[in-house]
Amino acid sequence: MDGVILTPLKQIHHPKGDVFHGMKKSDIGYAGFSEAYFSTIHKGDIKGWKKHTKMTLNLIVITGEIEFVIFNGTDFLTVKLSRNNYQRLTVSPGLCVAFRGIEKENLLLNLADLEHDPQESINILLQEINYSWGTI
């Protein structure tokens, strides 16, 4: 889907605890840095839809598993991220995003090119975009 990039990330084994890459300034998908924040999502709960008008998201799932759905007005793209499918999901502004928690604990990091600004994003009720969420 135009405006979406999936970038595989390295996991580096260490006997005292592994290291997980996130994002480098030199990576494809890097759009600037202004804010990093974490979001958790309970199992079976869905946050969304949200459409950012200016912000590019760079999303990394470091704990549990999260199912992301991206809607461009015509098509849906679905991707499940976890340490087992450890990729960074870059989402350009103008796309609608929703996400659902799959495991007991689910944690994502967003490395955003803009600081949070409620004026910049549009919330759309879950039922206003007709996507068929399967069972977990």
Next chain:
Amino acid sequence: MDGVILTPLKQIHHPKGDVFHGMKKSDIGYAGFSEAYFSTIHKGDIKGWKKHTKMTLNLIVITGEIEFVIFNGTDFLTVKLSRNNYQRLTVSPGLCVAFRGIEKENLLLNLADLEHDPQESINILLQEINYSWGTI
């Protein structure tokens, strides 16, 4: 200690899963962004010492609890971070850092102003700096 900043971070309650602040470009302690990576540390294990010669660390503990010890050549500073003591730890270059895992699962995020470069940091054996780690 000179070169060390602790910045309390907000946790925002959300019925579907809380949000945790990380770092904004406008925050005190922000020194630039070039790389974000996660590091895990097993319970009772200690990573360190490491002295960065150029990199400023911005460390956030999002899962479990991690005990950090910072040594400036004379004094030690000890701080335990977790969601219960949710602060960002900024460490300027030139200081020695070691950290120990306290819980079963412990996860930190470093928001670094430089990309990883093994030439930029100095590893010092744990026993070369005489710090008395207590029992967990």
